[in-house]
Amino acid sequence: MVPMLSVVVPIYNVEPYITECLKSLATQTLEDLEVIMVDDGSTDGSRELAESFAALDSRFTLICQPNQGPGPARNAGLRLAKGVYLAFADADDVVPSEAYELLVGSLEQTGSDLACGGVRRIRDGELEESSLHEKPFRRTRPGTHILRKPSLTRDRTVWNKVYRMDFWHRHGLAFPSGIYEDVPVAMRAHVLADSVDVLADVVYHWRRRDDDEGATSITQHRAELDNLRERLAAIRAVRDFLSEQAPDLIETFDGLILEKDIVFLFQAIEAAKETRSLVELGRELLEMLSPAVLASVSSLRRLELHLLERGMVPQLRRVRRFRRESVNGTKIVPRGLRTVNWYGDYPYFRSRRRLRIPDSVYDASAELKLLAKVEECTWTGSEFRIRAEVALHRVTRRPDSVHLWLSDGRRKVPLEVRRAGRYGVVAAVDPRRLKGGGPNWRLNVRAETKGLVIKNVFTDGEGSRTWRLSVPGWSRSGMDMPQ
Template structure:
């Protein structure tokens, strides 16, 4: 009988974790599946663990091949897959019980080519958000696409998904050899899909392995691994150049946020006087990304890249240490009076010896206005609103602040009184909103030392956009008497 879902699990020296992985698959609420365990030449007891599962559960099948890496192992599993739906799981990770039920049900409902979901990191039995995935899966969106939802370019893993097997085969998707084989395939699938379902449910627990000779995490700063990672990045950028150039900036942002860190770690770990090989690999990375990508990076990252380009490893270590010590964030400060610039308050600014250009530190594009409503109450004649306005990463209080209520068509200015450094009080006369829309949003605008910023007020520190409801009561706003 043909199963509904085929799950491919590449296995190589993961004996301490494999039983937990396979047990999580056996416990899935969607029970009509097959698990294709592919032993990739394991030297520990991994094959024995898989054999035991296959012996007691006919849904588990063991395939074998000489050690070729996770990509070829997955390809072998795909060739044996019989189900109309296809998924991948790594032998050291865990799949939550309802994951495949949720993903397959979504595909059957929408007809999309793939469905993907949220991920948590698993370390020492504790779960924490995956920083790479959390921005992507904050809300459920069905029948979308990476061209419409650019954040999906950050979704570079294959195991938090279910694919239609026909889509996979018709598009000729195949894993390359090497240890970063999933990134090119995940991005290709997003671009080539007709539509994608994005679920906010957690569908995968990604284990953080910090030890063991076969742990990629442990070896990711080794120069051969960095060269392989660069190869995967080149492959994706070449594919995007040809098929979806609009996505390159989003992909490059993630490379500069995540991948480049391993390069810095390799340079930090290099012995004094022995950083030449690591610098050579680093320059290959910078050449691939190009000056435009580097110029668009955040200012502190630009400083790190500038130091790498000049081979200033000692100074790079100091800046990396500065970053780690700035747990609460780094500051941006204004400099100059007639033509004020806003610069990151980082080491070596205008250091005469290094003569780093000011534009490396330029942080104007990184600043944003933070506005929040603390309370809003009815006085009998009008609404009294109390809130706060601040510029993110800037210690000085904002300059002139103006407030505007907007329903999307009309704008109603409000009079605001400053209270202390960042506080303000404003009143809202309901009569000024007559004839307007049912809900209004509040926007702040500030002019500070040549800097002009706008931002919508939010509920509390990081809540949803604050709204004033005219037509009906709302926990996010206040009723205006009619």
């Protein structure tokens, strides 16, 4: 009898967590499945707990092998898998009860090669957002592809997915040895698939093991030199594959490396007594990455990379400490008399010339943005009264001047503005000026300060991208005046 789904579970020293994981698989609403557990030489009670599940539920099978790592363990399970579809789960994580029904159901409906879904982190018994997975899984997109949805480069894990078994074998997918075996496989699958179903539903709970019990977790040792070398090897393997098969994704992938992977190297440099090998590893990584992506990172990250490349470890450690301690955010400051430039106000900014750090490292001009939020809009019976706040993000200086206007896509109606407090503005709108337009008007703002001119539209204060003014009592033609 061929099961609908095969789930492969590598096991290594996860005694405190394995029971919760296997229970979550046993209680899936998709019951037509087999669970192939592969004990990879555990030295704790993990194997015995797995054996008890195999004894109680005929869908569970246990095989054992000497310790070889998660990749070979998954490959061993794959050789026994008979399902129409294929999934993976790590033995310290949890799979929500409807996850496989949702993923398999999507593939049955669309015919895509793989389906993937959202992830939450388990931390101290509570669920929190997975920053790695948040962006690609904001909304459901059946039948898409990583080339049409580049944010899927962040989806570098194999266990929040269900694959068609024939797709897996047709492309000869297999896990390499090493501790970052899933990243190359996940990226290959995304690129090689004809189409992919993206589900906004949360289909996996990924445990964050920061306690002593999790000391054997791979991620517990991610700041160690050998671990970092393996991470770099996995990154290189993915970039080589993308260069051949999907070069348009290289810069997106590089951006993710500078957002996520580089942080583990920084953490290692902060903690290590001997940093020479770590700095060399960092230089090797930076040499690999796209110059365009290196130039486009934020000014604070640019400073960290500059110090890393020059081997300025004490300065790098201070900047990393500054990043952690800047709870109110970092500041951008203007410099110059006739020509004003905007720089990140970070450590060594005022001594940058002595340390031979170029001004371009601190340049934060591209990070300036105008924050505009309507606090209150009231109808007095004869006019609208708008009270709002306008400020430059990360700039303590208030704008020198603020201009507001309404637009309906065809007309532009400027408003008289009165300043109220440091960032407050007040404006009145006579609806007679809006006659013949509408029915919805967008409120726009332009701020000027130190030669900088920057524009934006107002939000509604609740996260909507635009704030719209609807005139009460007006028809779509905009001919009726409010009473």
